[in-house]
Amino acid sequence: MKHRTDFLRIWDNPQTEEVGDSVEEFLHLLGGPTWIDIPGKDPSRSRAIVTLLHGNEPSGIRAIHQWLRIGHTPYVNVVCFIGAVEAALAPPGFAFRTLPGSLDLNRCWQEPYDSVEGHIAQEVLQRFQRFNLEALIDIHNTSGRSPCYGITTQIGDKQKALTALFSSQLVVTDLRLGTIMEATEFETPTIAVECGGNHDPQSDRLAFDGLSRFTQTDSLFPPGKEYSDISIFEHPIRVELRKGATVAYASSPVEEADCTLRCDADNFNFGVLHPGEQIGWAGPNQLDVFLARDAKGRNRAKELFSVLNGQLHIAQPGRILMMTTDPILATSDCLFYFLPSTSQ
Numbered sequence: 001m002k003h004r005t006d007f008l009r010i011w012d013n014p015q016t017e018e019v020g021d022s023v024e025e026f027l028h029l030l031g032g033p034t035w036i037d038i039p040g041k042d043p044s045r046s047r048a049i050v051t052l053l054h055g056n057e058p059s060g061i062r063a064i065h066q067w068l069r070i071g072h073t074p075y076v077n078v079v080c081f082i083g084a085v086e087a088a089l090a091p092p093g094f095a096f097r098t099l100p101g102s103l104d105l106n107r108c109w110q111e112p113y114d115s116v117e118g119h120i121a122q123e124v125l126q127r128f129q130r131f132n133l134e135a136l137i138d139i140h141n142t143s144g145r146s147p148c149y150g151i152t153t154q155i156g157d158k159q160k161a162l163t164a165l166f167s168s169q170l171v172v173t174d175l176r177l178g179t180i181m182e183a184t185e186f187e188t189p190t191i192a193v194e195c196g197g198n199h200d201p202q203s204d205r206l207a208f209d210g211l212s213r214f215t216q217t218d219s220l221f222p223p224g225k226e227y228s229d230i231s232i233f234e235h236p237i238r239v240e241l242r243k244g245a246t247v248a249y250a251s252s253p254v255e256e257a258d259c260t261l262r263c264d265a266d267n268f269n270f271g272v273l274h275p276g277e278q279i280g281w282a283g284p285n286q287l288d289v290f291l292a293r294d295a296k297g298r299n300r301a302k303e304l305f306s307v308l309n310g311q312l313h314i315a316q317p318g319r320i321l322m323m324t325t326d327p328i329l330a331t332s333d334c335l336f337y338f339l340p341s342t343s344q
Contacts, residue, residue, distance in 0.1 A: 007120045009034040016071040023058070023065045027089050033120050035127060036064075036080040040215075045076035046131040047214065048188070050124075050180055051139040053106040055087025058094045059195045059207035060139030066208050067215065074215040079131065081124050094198070097329060104333070109183040125183055135162055135220055136190040138180055139207055141198035143324040144266025148206050151192040153181055155234075158189035160227035161220055166193045166210035169270070171321065171339070172234045174295035189221075194322070197266075236321060236337040237294045237304065245289040247335065249325045253281035253310065258289045261312075261325075261335070268320040272341075279320075280312040292338065304338055317341035 001012045009032055020026040040046075051060025064080060083105045087096045098104055103117040113122040128136075135158070150163035150170045163170045170191075176182060181190040193210065196203035214220070241247060241258065248254035249263045261280035268279065283289065290301040306315040323336040 005123065007033065007116070007123050011036045013037060013039055014068060016069055019065060019068045023062050024089075024093065026065045026068075027061070027085055030082060030085050032085050034080075034082045034085065035124065036082070038068075038074055038078040038080070040074040040076040040078060042076045045134055047074075047076055047078055047134050047220075048128060048131070048136040049078060049080045049139065049211065049214070050136065051080070051082060052085065052088055053083040053138070053180070054097045054104070054140065055084040055090070055099070056094050056097050056143065057141035057198050058088065059141050059198070059203045060211075061088065062204050063139065063207035063211045067211055072212075072216060075218050076134065077131070078215050079127070083120070097333070106180065107178040109180045110178045121180070121183070128184065128188070133184075133188045135214075136181075136184055136188045137162060137165075137211075137214055138190070138192040139211070140192055140194050141203055142194050142196065142266075142269065142322050143198060143326055143329055144269060144322070145197045145200065146194065146266065146269040146322070148196050148203070149194055149270065149321075151181070151194065152190065153185045154189075155232065156189075157225075157227060158221050159191055160230045161222075161225070162189060162191045162214075163193075163230055164227055165213045165220075166195070166206060168229050169231050169233070171236060172232060173236050174234075175236065175238055175293075176295070177238075233319065233339050235295065236339050237292050237300055238334050239301070239304070239336050239338055240291045240293070240334045241331055242289050242291055245285075245331075247327050247330050249327060253283075258283040258285060259312065261323075263325060265336075266323045266325050268336075269323050270319055270321065272317065272319060273314045274317050275313070275315055277314045278311050279314060281310055282307040282312045290335075304340070 108117040108121045148167040152159040155172045184190045195207045245258040248257035248260045254260045286307045292301040306313045319339040321337040
């Protein structure tokens with residue numbers, strides 16, 4: 001049964017034959033931001049899945065569609081929120097993080113809820129409060145090549161257990177950006193899952209396998225289980241360009257850009273980098289074009305990077321996360337995140 005509120009489409013218990021033969025058909029049936037209720041074998045318990053907060057990150061919606069097509073009954077009630085449907089549908093499909101003129105739906109989960117996206121987030125949070133949620137997973141893709149990993153704001157065995165459904169790597173962030181896990185962190189064990197690159201079929205498989213384990217498992221948090229195989233990384237630093245600065249991706253410096261990063265820069269994702277490793281080239285303003293903010297708001301660009309003969313180098317050991325090679329995304333959101341080795 002389908003109906004609508006002011007900001008959400010509501011779909012109660014969609015049947016296998018109702019969800020379309022392809023994920024594109026499924027998206028057209030959704031039409032916009034959608035809340036889905038799926039009853040489970042144990043109706044006294046509930047879990048939540050969030051995905052497609054960015055329209056260019058398809059693995060989560062593909063996993064949900066595949067899972068619905070199979071027709072499994074989940075072990076407990078499952079509620080799903082599917083966000084940037086219109087952005088995902090915009091030709092050529094799964095190409096836009098957000099539509100022009102729209103706000104980033106993963107930056108609106110805090111007051112004031114005074115935009116369309118904020119009203120959507122507020123209604124979803126209000127709906128979550130009707131359930132005593134056991135856990136929440138928020139499924140994403142990275143825009144460049146990357147292994148799968150989890151992200152959380154609260155570290156404990158429950159967050160490790162949720163990560164283990166997908167990956168053996170967990171990033172603990174103290175940055176505050178207005179994401180959904182910041183809104184749910186104290187009430188519900190929550191992780192975001194970066195399933196890998198948004199053009200990698202392996203990302204889709206990881207998303208489906210992890211989602212299946214999340215929905216079909218009786219106990220997500222078996223007592224006494226240890227998670228010593230989960231590697232923990234803490235305190236990422238968000239690296240952005242100053243407003244108006246430009247970036248290019250190439251195999252040599254681009255003169256008109258404020259900085260140039262290597263065209264294969266997404267190969268750095270999650271690998272260990274050492275001082276002196278070159279990641280690109282600096283423009284005439286050198287490190288002044290970068291904002292490398294930690295959780296306290298300090299700009300640490302000159303601690304993290306150095307310039308020698310026009311080349312941009314890493315200045316301390318660490319790891320890079322979420323490196324993209326898309327200049328539009330890099331300037332509208334961020335270049336990447338950096339994990340100093342002292343945080344590992």
